[in-house]
Amino acid sequence: MAYKKDQGRMARMATFWSIAILIFWGCRSLSIQLGVWSETLRQPIAGIRVPVLGIDVTPAFTVAALVFAARIFVRYLWTESPKIADLLI
DSSP states (O other): OOOOSSTTHHHHHHHHHHHHHHHHHHHHHHHHHHHHHOSGGGSOSTTOEETTTTEEOOHHHHHHHHHHHHHHHHHHHHHHSHHHHHHHO
């Protein structure tokens, strides 16, 4: 099958964002759990805060953010692959 760029765009978008929400939930749980397991991972890094969200930047938050970014990138590539795009169409 040929890759149909505009066909199934909504299906690919819905799939991506559904998976993104689950990844966010898992990474948020990872950040909390890392903070529970280790006092060192709970300490803020030089008093840095995320301005809009008001979240302290801790080592646990940094690890969870890196995992989130990597997983989102991989899921984006997976969702946009021709085989999966054809399946969703």
